[in-house]
Amino acid sequence: MIGRVFSALGLLALAPTLWAAGAIEGEVQRQPLNVSAIIMFVLFVAATLGITYWAAKRSKSASDFYSAGGRITGFQNGLAIAGDYMSAASFLGISALVFTSGYDGLIYSIGFLVGWPIILFLMAERLRNLGRYTFADVASYRLGQTQIRTLSASGTLVVVAFYLIAQMVGAGKLIELLFGLNYHVAVVLVGVLMVLYVLFGGMLATTWVQIIKAVLLLSGASFMALMVLKHVNFDFATLFSEAIKVHPKGEAIMSPGGLVKDPISAISLGLALMFGTAGLPHILMRFFTVGDAKEARKSVFFATGFIGYFYILTFIIGFGAILLVSTNPAFKDSTGALLGGTNMAAVHLADAVGGSLFLGFISAVAFATILAVVAGLTLSGASAVSHDLYASVIKKGKANERDELRVSKVTTLILGVLAIVLGIAFEKQNIAFMVGLAFSIAASCNFPVLILSMYWKRLTTRGAMLGGWLGLITAVALMVLGPTIWVQILGHEKPIYPYEYPALFSMIVAFVGIWFFSITDRSAAANEEQNKFYSQFVRSQTGLGASGAVAH
Amino acid sequence: MNDSTYKRIEQNPRFQELVAKRDRFAWSLSFLMLGLYVAFILLIAFEPQVLGARISDDSPITWGLPIGVGLIVAAFALTGIYVRRANGEFDEMNKEILKEAQQ
Structure with missing residues (x-):
């Protein structure tokens, strides 16, 4: 019986493919140059650069750069958060999963959604009330600035690096596939554009790029779902019965299929996804772009709505593809497989329901999606270096704002160059596991320190620091010793750590480490930190003293 | 913000009431959400045929659909x-507590 629970959880184990923009794995067939897609994409770039110019004129202070001056509304921020979550990979990946397995696609979507209400109930308002620019502000609120900010910045940079590599490689492959552009050209293009957005427009431009992309993606997906429903005269029964008729799995697409993978890996990944989301720096920083806790709560409400709506659309799109794509020989090669792989199901459907112009639109939106996500990642990496490492650790909080901003801009440039170089270096590597790794580290280092700093009075600097580092190191070490790196990349015969994902063990190590080194901490500083908890608690509950929107 | 204001708020019974109420509400909703999700996973694990059963004989729609969409x-x-x-x-309570503390 237990085995069946595991196999149900095992469904989650396919997830990284959906998360990495690298939904496209291995060699891709380069498509002929797609002119209408390129024109649409040029329009998108022109519009977003226009916004960047507008944002640049408004972004003067550090608060503008890091948090858009706290002037984003709950509704806008909800769209931006949803935009961060609706990656190109989840659009193409989940609709492809529905296309191949039907109902299982819905089970995945639900797994990704349930974390959001929990983040709202337990974290959103405390985060907003305690933080200013980065989540390290919250974690280090009453603890040693130097130690905790160094730890949080390291956690941020490692997560950003892995996530960025995955997105860059995925972007290159996707663009090669959709646009027929050369891989290197694509990677350089993505790198240059993201640096422009962040460098000149800061958080304001990054947020608006994300909002525009979210609106485009939601409109495009709505249009596709609508056309699918029109095809079946808005009768769901017809949609499903027709799909059952033409799908090779027949009736089975209407019920859970169950993909069995080893249970420890599955649970480990499930934990990483759920708690990793609550530790991703580029998601957490969005809570600081709104004016107060009220707007922060609204953001999650709208985000959950948009994400849920989007998942329902992808489900309809997947079934539409069964009906309109799998039956059309024009979308298949000589062996009967889908051109470009099953991840292309939604893209072919765009062609089927909207012609080549709409195909161009959807391709351009997929590219825009990657751009928006990498811009957010770059900004959170730059904030960690300038706000946490430079201003708080090196200058001990005495840096002037101009210098701090200069550091963040230099960091943005360095991150851009690094992303391009790594994107090219990792071209031939299997990068799907990297997003899983990014989530595992976020869940094992950032999340435990953050949540305990808000909820546990007895947390001390020593506990947070030792436990957090232990979690981070355990996650990375287990990953290196696991099957992907140790066997596939380093060429050893057997992995030392047999499971795919480390989160189950590294989270336990982090929490136990933090607990043990906190309760055994008898120093005077520890005592003082515990005494400061009540003022932090009052502020987190009431918002008294919280950084507010900046009036201009 | 000075420490005595924080101390005063912390000892305000209205503040303690707010915290207790909000905490209870937030945790109840969290457990409800997780409970629904876990129940769904258990259903997939132990009784997948329930989700695969048709709503009625002449409809291809299975119970899994309304349940899945219902979860979303x-x-x-x-x-909400x-x-x-x-x-x-x-927030109303909160505003009053803050007003009291400023006096």
Whole structure:
């Protein structure tokens, strides 16, 4: 019986493919140059650069750069958060999963959604009330600035690096596939554009790029779902019965299929996804772009709505593809497989329901999606270096704002160059596991320190620091010793750590480490930190003293 | 913000009432959400045929569909319920507590 629970959880184990923009794995067939897609994409770039110019004129202070001056509304921020979550990979990946397995696609979507209400109930308002620019502000609120900010910045940079590599490689492959552009050209293009957005427009431009992309993606997906429903005269029964008729799995697409993978890996990944989301720096920083806790709560409400709506659309799109794509020989090669792989199901459907112009639109939106996500990642990496490492650790909080901003801009440039170089270096590597790794580290280092700093009075600097580092190191070490790196990349015969994902063990190590080194901490500083908890608690509950929107 | 203000708020029974109320509400909703999700996973694990059963004989729609979509809607509805109460009743209490503390 237990085995069946595991196999149900095992469904989650396919997830990284959906998360990495690298939904496209291995060699891709380069498509002929797609002119209408390129024109649409040029329009998108022109519009977003226009916004960047507008944002640049408004972004003067550090608060503008890091948090858009706290002037984003709950509704806008909800769209931006949803935009961060609706990656190109989840659009193409989940609709492809529905296309191949039907109902299982819905089970995945639900797994990704349930974390959001929990983040709202337990974290959103405390985060907003305690933080200013980065989540390290919250974690280090009453603890040693130097130690905790160094730890949080390291956690941020490692997560950003892995996530960025995955997105860059995925972007290159996707663009090669959709646009027929050369891989290197694509990677350089993505790198240059993201640096422009962040460098000149800061958080304001990054947020608006994300909002525009979210609106485009939601409109495009709505249009596709609508056309699918029109095809079946808005009768769901017809949609499903027709799909059952033409799908090779027949009736089975209407019920859970169950993909069995080893249970420890599955649970480990499930934990990483759920708690990793609550530790991703580029998601957490969005809570600081709104004016107060009220707007922060609204953001999650709208985000959950948009994400849920989007998942329902992808489900309809997947079934539409069964009906309109799998039956059309024009979308298949000589062996009967889908051109470009099953991840292309939604893209072919765009062609089927909207012609080549709409195909161009959807391709351009997929590219825009990657751009928006990498811009957010770059900004959170730059904030960690300038706000946490430079201003708080090196200058001990005495840096002037101009210098701090200069550091963040230099960091943005360095991150851009690094992303391009790594994107090219990792071209031939299997990068799907990297997003899983990014989530595992976020869940094992950032999340435990953050949540305990808000909820546990007895947390001390020593506990947070030792436990957090232990979690981070355990996650990375287990990953290196696991099957992907140790066997596939380093060429050893057997992995030392047999499971795919480390989160189950590294989270336990982090929490136990933090607990043990906190309760055994008898120093005077520890005592003082515990005494400061009540003022932090009052502020987190009431918002008294919280950084507010900046009036201009 | 000085420490004595924080201390005063912490000892205000209205503040303690707010914290207790909001905590109970937030944790109940969290457990409800997780409970629904875990129940769904258990259903997939132990009784997948329930989700695969047709709603009626002449419809291809299975129970899994309304249940799955229902979970998505429930997630959205629960966030809505929380935001409504937190932004209304709780924020109102909060405002009064802060006003009292400023005096």
